[in-house]
Amino acid sequence: MKKRINIITLLCFFLLNACQHNDKDDDFFNGSIKTVEFTKEVELKGTPIELNDAYRGTILAYDSLIVTGSGEHGHIFNIFSLNSGDKIGKICPTGQGPDDFLHGRVSGQQFQKQGDDLCLWIGDDVDKFALVNLNASIRDLSTVISKKITNMAWAKKWSNPLGISLILDNDYILARSQTEQLYRKIEDGYLPIAYHLYKGNIEVCEKDYVIYKKALIPQGAHDYYWVTTCLGSYDAIHPDHKKIAMGMTYVGQLNILDVETGDLKGYRLKESSDFKYLTNHPQESCTVYYPRISVDEKYIYALYNGRKIQELIDTGHQDESAIIHVYDWEGNPVVCLHTDKRFANMSLDPVQKYLYAIDPNQDITRYDMSFLYK
Numbered sequence: 001m002k003k004r005i006n007i008i009t010l011l012c013f014f015l016l017n018a019c020q021h022n023d024k025d026d027d028f029f030n031g032s033i034k035t036v037e038f039t040k041e042v043e044l045k046g047t048p049i050e051l052n053d054a055y056r057g058t059i060l061a062y063d064s065l066i067v068t069g070s071g072e073h074g075h076i077f078n079i080f081s082l083n084s085g086d087k088i089g090k091i092c093p094t095g096q097g098p099d100d101f102l103h104g105r106v107s108g109q110q111f112q113k114q115g116d117d118l119c120l121w122i123g124d125d126v127d128k129f130a131l132v133n134l135n136a137s138i139r140d141l142s143t144v145i146s147k148k149i150t151n152m153a154w155a156k157k158w159s160n161p162l163g164i165s166l167i168l169d170n171d172y173i174l175a176r177s178q179t180e181q182l183y184r185k186i187e188d189g190y191l192p193i194a195y196h197l198y199k200g201n202i203e204v205c206e207k208d209y210v211i212y213k214k215a216l217i218p219q220g221a222h223d224y225y226w227v228t229t230c231l232g233s234y235d236a237i238h239p240d241h242k243k244i245a246m247g248m249t250y251v252g253q254l255n256i257l258d259v260e261t262g263d264l265k266g267y268r269l270k271e272s273s274d275f276k277y278l279t280n281h282p283q284e285s286c287t288v289y290y291p292r293i294s295v296d297e298k299y300i301y302a303l304y305n306g307r308k309i310q311e312l313i314d315t316g317h318q319d320e321s322a323i324i325h326v327y328d329w330e331g332n333p334v335v336c337l338h339t340d341k342r343f344a345n346m347s348l349d350p351v352q353k354y355l356y357a358i359d360p361n362q363d364i365t366r367y368d369m370s371f372l373y374k
Helices: 002-026 136-139 224-229 275-279 309-314
Strands: 030-035 042-045 047-049 056-060 065-069 077-079 087-093 110-112 117-123 129-135 145-149 164-167 172-177 193-201 203-210 233-237 243-248 253-258 266-271 290-293 300-302 320-326 333-343 345-349 354-358 364-369
Touching: 056 243, 077 136, 087 136, 087 345, 110 145, 117 136, 129 136, 164 233, 224 266, 233 290, 243 290, 243 300, 290 345, 300 345, 333 364
Parallel strands: 030 266, 042 333, 056 345
Antiparallel strands: 047 364, 056 065, 065 077, 077 087, 110 117, 117 129, 129 145, 164 172, 172 193, 193 203, 233 243, 243 253, 253 266, 290 300, 300 320, 320 333, 345 354, 354 364
């Protein structure tokens, strides 16, 4: 009898602790959370890739082409052939004309095929999105725009720029607002991160997706930037536009949002910090988890850092890492990859199944992911 009572007591203890943990998460996250763990590990050796002209920062790979930041004045992106390494085009001239760009954003790696031509959605971060025909731009030695969505000036609705914008079919735009101070006073004084479905322009919002119930405000936080970013994530959309993957930067969690139903699920790494941890610890003691992700129709590749912000400051490594967590689109951990170089940005080629990574020295390395698709 005594043994049975002890077992019941232990069960109650574990249930109570589980409920308390969930209460902490439920204060902020508007979905279910499941604890996950990676048990399979694979080491990868890469192949160096040489590009024969200036580039920096951005890399987006698709089949035989790679789009990079230009590193030059006058235009924002370069196009290289992965077969020859030569620069074969440059796109997005800088300026204030209707077909010019003040800024260039390619978040989400939103390639689109038009017949035999490859196109890429590019936002100017001010008021428009342009579908740039890459093959036609290479042929014509200019920026060929197949389609534009205008009147998307975020400042009409928000005080901060949109965190990410994903272009769907039929001129629908999924845009993520960021945590920001409200013009009107409410209890916590901040508007939490959310997705908004716009039709054609920012004036017509058809649906809101509540990701967080409220903003997360760390105790004693005097840095507005920290308030606005501590619930941030790096997001990408499934090629069929039905799901969005969100790799959280400061919580060890991958979120998956069903665009059709609005269902939101979080997949939390075992023994990682929860949302409440961010509220009562200084910024420098918090951990960087997923600073980048890249996706295709089958998998989500999440660059995993796992180090404290203070350590990154002390070592100067910033977001560089040599670990990639691979999930499927149901949130199941597939494999933990260990690369032979540290890098801070990456792009998965959905055709050839190569993962391209760029390190702080701007060296590009290619990793063969085809073994995951057999």
